[in-house]
Amino acid sequence: MSNVYVGSLSVGAAMPGLTAGLTAGVAGINLALPDIQARLAALLAFSPQPASFAVSLELAQLTLTGITAAIALGLPVPDISAQIALILALIAALEAAISTINTQLSTIVALQGFLASAGLHAWHYSGAASGLGAAMTTALVAGVPSGSGAAANVDGLILVTEIAGTWASVSATMKVTP
Numbered sequence: 253m254s255n256v257y258v259g260s261l262s263v264g265a266a267m268p269g270l271t272a273g274l275t276a277g278v279a280g281i282n283l284a285l286p287d288i289q290a291r292l293a294a295l296l297a298f299s300p301q302p303a304s305f306a307v308s309l310e311l312a313q314l315t316l317t318g319i320t321a322a323i324a325l326g327l328p329v330p331d332i333s334a335q336i337a338l339i340l341a342l343i344a345a346l347e348a349a350i351s352t353i354n355t356q357l358s359t360i361v362a363l364q365g366f367l368a369s370a371g372l373h374a375w376h377y378s379g380a381a382s383g384l385g386a387a388m389t390t391a392l393v394a395g396v397p398s399g400s401g402a403a404a405n406v407d408g409l410i411l412v413t414e415i416a417g418t419w420a421s422v423s424a425t426m427k428v429t430p
Contacts, residue, residue: 257397260371262371330386
């Protein structure tokens with residue numbers, strides 16, 4: 253039977269797996285967001301400008317020749333409104349992606365704020381189920397380490413399992429060793 257004091261921790265230090273996951277999420281978002289913003293900026297900057305009259309006339313003649321040939325082959329006449337609609341749809345999709353990413357980032361930042369809360373005391377108990385109460389009583393007889401003594405009000409959470417795989421999962425996401 254063992255009852256090992258893990259330490260006085262912040263919520264984030266007590267859950268290093270969650271902290272690492274949130275950090276990875278922020279890193280991924282921070283890598284993706286500039287690319288999406290650059291694509292959006294490029295699409296918003298797209299502004300076709302008319303060429304000089306001589307160039308426009310030459311292009312019109314080429315276009316007329318091409319349209320005449322296309323009509324002869326039975327192809328539909330090209331329409332720039334379809335291209336504009338496609339660009340507008342791309343802009344809307346990118347704006348929606350940016351909005352979603354910003355919402356996710358705000359959620360992660362809020363969770364990171366919660367994880368910064370300090371003052372948790374953690375013990376790792378391993379032994380017979382009937383010994384847990386006695387082990388915690390012994391550990392807390394003088395109160396929590398660096399606390400106000402045995403009479404101080406405390407709140408606690410004890411997680412217990414008999415399944416080694418479950419404990420491996422808990423220990424991968426929560427601090428269970430000093």
